[in-house]
Amino acid sequence: MPADTRAAGILDQALSLRDAIGLSETVFAPDDQPAGVGGVSTAVLDGEVVLYHDATRMVHRLNTVTGSVWLLSDGVTRVGEMASELAEVFDVDESNLTPLIQESLELLATNGLLVGHEQQAQIFFELADQFASDGSRILPRPPDP
Numbered sequence: 001m002p003a004d005t006r007a008a009g010i011l012d013q014a015l016s017l018r019d020a021i022g023l024s025e026t027v028f029a030p031d032d033q034p035a036g037v038g039g040v041s042t043a044v045l046d047g048e049v050v051l052y053h054d055a056t057r058m059v060h061r062l063n064t065v066t067g068s069v070w071l072l073s074d075g076v077t078r079v080g081e082m083a084s085e086l087a088e089v090f091d092v093d094e095s096n097l098t099p100l101i102q103e104s105l106e107l108l109a110t111n112g113l114l115v116g117h118e119q120q121a122q123i124f125f126e127l128a129d130q131f132a133s134d135g136s137r138i139l140p141r142p143p144d145p
Contacts, residue, residue, distance in 0.1 A: 028079045028105045035075030035115040036108075042070070053113065060111060065097070069104035073114060079105065 028034065039054035049067025051060040062070060068089065072082050082101050083094040090097070109117035131137055 027109070028102060030078060030080030032079045033075055033077065034073040034079065034105055034108075036070060036073045037113055037115055037118055040113060044071075051113065053111075055118075056112065058111070060113070065100050066104040066107060069101055070108060070113070073105075073108065075115070 037053075037055075041052040041054075043050045044067070047064050047067075049062040049070055051062065051070065052058075053060065065086070068086055069082060072085065077085070079101065083097045086097050086101070087094040105114070108114050112118050
């Protein structure tokens with residue numbers, strides 16, 4: 001597959017994702033230097049980035065654009081520089097990447113993966129009540145102090 005066809009497909013995927021999750025606000029200035037939080041393991045597999053966040057025990061599978069933004073979120077690279085670096089890598093116009101970079105940063109921030117946007121780990125699960133033969137409720141674990 002030619003590079004420009006592949007790049008166009010990647011941009012189309014990213015735009016579809018943006019529309020599906022309803023991102024629209026710009027919260028990162030061109031001079032911001034986003035940094036990923038600690039405790040995140042990163043693996044790059046076939047052009048996708050997979051993250052494991054220790055604090056939340058969550059796995060995040062990122063598309064090519066968002067994965068590239070994650071890799072550039074080193075606390076040194078400015079948001080304004082990301083477009084030029086990625087435009088060179090994907091061989092596309094910077095103006096097409098700027099909104100996708102913003103949306104990628106918003107997505108990373110929303111998931112607590114960027115410094116300053118950390119979230120308290122929220123793990124939700126519901127246990128069914130269990131009862132002993134005498135009808136008394138069995139506690140699956142003692143309550144937290």
